[in-house]
Amino acid sequence: MTTDSFELEQFLPYRLNRAAEFVGLRFAAHYRAKYGLTRPEWRTLAALGSSGRMTSKAVGAHSSMHKTKVSRAVFALEQRRWLKRSQDDADRRLEHLELTPAGQQAYRELIELARRYQAELEAELGGNGIEALSTGLAAIEQAISRSGKGKPPEPNELQALVGF
């Protein structure tokens, strides 16, 4: 029987989750301390900063977030005057989002932080570690995009994950 020997610390979902939390929380600490941003807000900022004007839906697709998360993040950033909305006048359901100058400034600072952190990480993990990790992640990313082809409306938040 296959009934014995199961070790959580060799189980991929567990390992991935642990690694993601470690790496992610440490970075979150940076921008939370300095700007009081949440992760959805940071991601939204990053998406808009790098791709410019786009809709909420597109933000979600580019940053793998459920639409409610995006909606709330957009609201928060709007409060801060880091982004502004504008109605599309062809299709009035959708609104275009754009960073204000203040938002762009924050974006520039944040991505500088992000770059430094990534460099730090690369130093910490070593070239080999980074490279292995990256190819491993690429394999998963491929699986993600494969899984997003012609699907029955998946139950949960997985939907958001297969964005773009």
Next chain:
Amino acid sequence: MTTDSFELEQFLPYRLNRAAEFVGLRFAAHYRAKYGLTRPEWRTLAALGSSGRMTSKAVGAHSSMHKTKVSRAVFALEQRRWLKRSQDDADRRLEHLELTPAGQQAYRELIELARRYQAELEAELGGNGIEALSTGLAAIEQAISRSGKGKPPEPNELQALVGF
């Protein structure tokens, strides 16, 4: 200046988080559908199932969970009669946890599920992908354990992550 070109989808924390969610949620769907378990509950079960009798604190260390998560998971599993507590009579602060026969049965079924899922994953990602991923994760795990040496009480839940 280094002010241009930052792509979220090349940022390691983002990639890791996305991958972890994809892989993790898909598995969670399995055991949530079949047993109505939460992730902390599943992890607690796994820890106790594989290591036998242990305290809440040890569970947290083995599965990288904050003590409040463990506390709640233990309570839930106790309700289900999947585990029982017993007081240590040398030190009455701590209590030992142990799976009941029903709990052990559930554990066996769950790890069977887990094994199948991991196999599925390996097939999906291919041998190279898996291997790369595993060495990459190992590098992070090393960093985690390095970071857990003689530290000032880290702010948040990072504490739980450096478990054992």
Next chain:
DNA sequence: AATTGATGGTTACATTTGCAACCATATCGT
């Protein structure tokens, strides 16, 4: 043995999240 400080574990409270229902507008089939 009394005080001080650590430790295992629980709980109250605020915040974050996921989900489903919803609103407004647009599109499709007829």
Next chain:
DNA sequence: ACGATATGGTTGCAAATGTAACCATCAATT
């Protein structure tokens, strides 16, 4: 042109989570 259906986005509510404060017990110092 009209009803059905779909789509972008928001919101209400319940559940999950993080944080800090807390309780009980133990260990160390005096």
